[in-house]
Amino acid sequence: MGLRTFLTDAWSWLNYKPIMSATHDGRPHRSLAPALHATWLPNEAVRRLAAYKLMAAYDNNQAGELTALTGNEAAAERREFGDASTFVDTALAHLLGKSQQIIVPGAEQATDDTPAPEAVAAAEVQQRLRAWAEAELLPLRMQAAERKAVLLGDGLYLLAWDPDKQRVRLKTYDPGFYFPVIEDDADPGDYPQRVHLAWEIPEDPKRGMKPRLRRITYELGPITPSTRSHEAADGQGMRQPVGDGVGGLVVERGDRYNPGFGKIERTYPWAPGRMSAITCYLTDAEWPLDDLRHGHTLDELPLDKARFRTRGDGEVLHRLDLRLDFIPIVHISNTVSDGEHFGQPTLAKVMQALDELAESDTDSARASATTGAPIIGLAGARPEVDRVTGRPKPLAVEPGTIFALADGGRMDVLDTSHQLAELRARVEQVRDRAAVNARLPAVSLGTVDPSDVPSGYALQLSLGPLDSLVDSMRLARAHKYALLLKMVQRIHQAGHAEGWAAGPPLSAQIVFGPHTPTDRTAILEEVVRGVTAGVLSLETGIRMLQDAGYPIEDARQEVERIRAGRQPEANAEPKRIASAPAEAEADDVSE
Incomplete structure (x- = not known):
């Protein structure tokens, strides 16, 4: 009956685009990548590479240019204002957080008075991994790969x-x-x-x-x-x-x-x-x-x-x-x-919304042209005649222009400002819809006035979808980065690098910083109370302060500084207590 094949795979969210199945055999259009028709390319990779090329076009504001190559000349006038790139950069910033730090569990216990050998080994591996990450510019590599x-x-x-x-x-x-x-x-x-x-x-x-x-x-x-x-x-x-x-x-x-x-x-x-x-x-x-x-x-x-x-x-x-x-x-x-x-990319489920947003921006740009330079109808005007051709010269409207009208003449102006206002409202509506479906709230995109937020609790509730998005993205990467750090240790051992002793590699992970603003004062009070009451260790408290965004580079060194600062106070405390009975005896003698 001529029905099209219903295809469901990891890239079926792009099936709505004719460019993805433009050829007779269902393969993507050649404009997506000339190499797609190379004989060496595996058939199962064709749609994946086409999806990559299409997503790169959206990121570079070239989706209209790419569509025009398929014969749609009207797509060349498409307006793209970087909404796709903004969504990607926002998701990336929240994914990585404000900092990335290599943590080896147990390394913070190396500062104890009698640390266990496992804690000392964990601290050494953590220090070596951090030195390697600094030499290899790991944060910059992560920015490139994660984007x-x-x-x-x-x-x-x-x-x-x-x-x-x-x-x-x-x-x-x-x-x-x-x-x-x-x-x-x-x-x-x-x-x-x-x-x-x-x-x-x-x-x-x-x-x-x-x-x-x-x-x-x-x-x-x-x-x-x-x-x-x-x-x-x-x-x-x-x-x-x-x-x-x-x-x-x-x-x-x-x-x-x-x-x-x-x-x-x-x-x-x-x-x-x-x-x-x-x-x-x-x-x-x-x-x-x-x-x-x-x-x-x-x-x-x-x-x-x-x-x-x-x-x-x-x-x-x-x-x-x-x-x-x-x-x-x-x-x-x-x-x-x-x-x-x-x-799947973060924009997978909102591609149609991005297309709708681009079309609304295009219509808005066209309407703004007729609003800024309105269409004027003249009746009874006497246009100037070109002496060479004998034909009337076209009329141009400029500041200070005067038209001589005959009796009963009039001027009519086409007002499209109402349509422009509706189109602008439509753009905001589609943008909000895309942000909601992409789980990137308006507050994360920076389009909300802080004065419009009634309370911090309301702000936290509005960031709920973003929290779930970041949690799922970090969950998908947790074991991959643990595997990467394990490979780093093994390759150093295989290369007989100095200081990397033989033995099973220690478990290490990359901890991302907070992705949303935190109440640092409240967390500080919580840490102080927990450590003072003995329900939290000093190491755990330092880790909580790091996660809250405090400028603590090394938890182990910070613990050492705190304990070193407490030592003079501990030495002075017995002297003050010992002097108390002597003062009491002096009072008894005076009485």
């Missing part, structure tokens, strides 16, 4: 060991380069065993470079014998097994062959009591697009036509053993997984 996650639904971190700097390097990638190989029966929350980072490199005529495809692959697999870099006869870099001179192969230092299982095993620094037969391999190669045909998928590109890249230390990146039992990539999802590996 992608809020806008597109996904963000990406890549960790790599830098032997020159002797620390782990942290990079962020566009999620459009991220292509995990997910098995059909795999749980969406499971970590993939093979991940590709791939993108096309455009042609460079000046350097004589043809368009090519670059693919970086991380994959887990069995440990193989040792390999070394080798340059082939054609000058291409490759890796070949290392022989022992008698026809056998050599294993890496620290590895051993287990004849019972027929596998090579090794012990990793973070699991000293357990043998593992799994490692992570890195492959970084390029392919000319002319060498790729329709049968070549991203996961099965011909290696005989690849040009492998070389690392700074001379190692060819062709199944290079990283000596890790995990893939050093952390995928950030903006929403809690409910059966999908990828997340």
Whole structure:
């Protein structure tokens, strides 16, 4: 009967846009991204990349320009005033809070008189992680990755060991380069065993470079014998097994062959009591697009036509053993997984409201043009005649213009101010509706006059939807950042960095600061009463003050300062009490 297919997936909230299914086979329009029709691109990634391109257009006020490329010429006049970008930036600011701090549970107990070894170890790891975060500009990296996650639904971190700097390097990638190989029966929350980072490199005529495809692959697999870099006869870099001179192969230092299982095993620094037969391999190669045909998928590109890249230390990146039992990539999802590996952007459910808002702004701009320069009808006017053509000159209305009208002549002005007022009211109505559905109250967007808020309790109630939004977004990221900090510890151990002892990594987390204004005075009074009454420890009180926004950089150092300040008072207290009986005896003698 010609019915369209009803499609429901992680990006079905964009089905209402014809540009998302413009071709005969239901694929998105080519204007969303020319690379969408590349033969190497997985079919399951087409709609995801199209959604990314569309969301980026909304963020850059280019949605009308993108729509015009599909043949809708009227869309070129569309007015976009940055509402989508404002919503994204607001959600990002509340998500991250005023500060981000690395916390290792138990580190605050290292200031006790007789601290436990676990507390001392936690304090050392916390200090090292914070030093690493400062060196790697972690807050800036988080800003870049999290804005992608809020806008597109996904963000990406890549960790790599830098032997020159002797620390782990942290990079962020566009999620459009991220292509995990997910098995059909795999749980969406499971970590993939093979991940590709791939993108096309455009042609460079000046350097004589043809368009090519670059693919970086991380994959887990069995440990193989040792390999070394080798340059082939054609000058291409490759890796070949290392022989022992008698026809056998050599294993890496620290590895051993287990004849019972027929596998090579090794012990990793973070699991000293357990043998593992799994490692992570890195492959970084390029392919000319002319060498790729329709049968070549991203996961099965011909290696005989690849040009492998070389690392700074001379190692060819062709199944290079990283000596890790995990893939050093952390995928950030903006929403809690409910059966999908990828997340949804914050604007997913209000896209139609943003379109309606842009159309209302466009109509308002057109109405304001006729209000500021109204349409005037003249009857009985005598227009000036052009002496060259003999035709009447067009009339122009300017300040000080005088029209000579004949008897019975009149001037009529088209007043569109009423329609303009209605359109402006419509714009505010749609904006409020979009803010409500996006769970970004007007007070969080800064569009509410503080004097209009009757009380602090009413303000707190109005921020309820924002609290739930931030809680859900932080919940989706909590275990991902804990995993990232665990990887940082393990890679430092694998690189034999100074100070990073072998052993299981400690649990660490990134704590985001408060996202809404807090009553700091009330929290301070609560902490003072709780610590004085003995129902709260001093460490817990300091942590509460940190969460409230007090400028306390290190809870452990703050506890030490407080206790050091109390020590003189404690020493002076016995002297004052001891002098009391002597004063009483002096009073008795005088009597």
